[in-house]
Amino acid sequence: MDLFDRAPGSSGLPRTEHLGPGAVLLRGFAGPSLADIVGDLRKTVAIAPFRHMITPGGFRMSVAMSNCGALGWVSDRSGYRYSREDPGSGRPWPPMPDSFRTPAESAAAAAGFQGFAPDACLINRYDPGARMTLHQDKNERDFSQPIVSVSLGLAAVFLFGGESRSDRPARVRLAHGDVVVWGGPSRLVFHGVMPMQDGVHPLLGPHRFNLTFRKAG
Numbered sequence: 001m002d003l004f005d006r007a008p009g010s011s012g013l014p015r016t017e018h019l020g021p022g023a024v025l026l027r028g029f030a031g032p033s034l035a036d037i038v039g040d041l042r043k044t045v046a047i048a049p050f051r052h053m054i055t056p057g058g059f060r061m062s063v064a065m066s067n068c069g070a071l072g073w074v075s076d077r078s079g080y081r082y083s084r085e086d087p088g089s090g091r092p093w094p095p096m097p098d099s100f101r102t103p104a105e106s107a108a109a110a111a112g113f114q115g116f117a118p119d120a121c122l123i124n125r126y127d128p129g130a131r132m133t134l135h136q137d138k139n140e141r142d143f144s145q146p147i148v149s150v151s152l153g154l155a156a157v158f159l160f161g162g163e164s165r166s167d168r169p170a171r172v173r174l175a176h177g178d179v180v181v182w183g184g185p186s187r188l189v190f191h192g193v194m195p196m197q198d199g200v201h202p203l204l205g206p207h208r209f210n211l212t213f214r215k216a217g
């Protein structure tokens, strides 16, 4: 994909939007893979069901989460970390499906991060009212590797801020099939998701799902 291609997509908006140095929104990038991704998402969460994790401070997260890949992000009273096992079952997380991995690696390459090889995919489910407050993704070992985020189902407003929590974030609408990549100078920017509005997606019902691919280990 040509990063400087400003030809409008089906939404009439430019296909590629630069969010900052090393950060790009690739609108509809996952489109051709969506049928396979949705099928594999259903299989994956049948093995490792969604659950509401508890923050170290004792709060129940409004986003329901699962993982696939060698490592999975978990939170409980003892902290945030990556784990090889699903704490719910004591078994390894389900493998990362090729239908997830392949478009994530190509999106990273399209954004200038060749050779991205994720070992973790956090799967988020947002029901109406769920949100993710501004945070940095910093439990990974190697910040030279980007984060790749694939949005599915209902649209949401993604907040993309700066290096400081108090930097006023840009508001970016993310719809089914949109991919955001952030790395390099933007790897540790604060980001989050505004509370989800009610709605019903024709394929995925009253939910938004988000897959974030990370090189965690």
Ligand SMILES: O=C(O)CCC(=O)C(=O)O
Residues within 6 Å of the ligand: 122, 124, 132, 137, 149, 158, 191, 192, 193, 210, 212
């Ligand atoms: O749902 C999103 O778009 C962002 C998710 C996120 O920031 C995370 O899982 O760390």
Ligand SMILES: [Fe+2]
Residues within 6 Å of the ligand: 135, 136, 137, 191
């Ligand atoms: Fe994040």
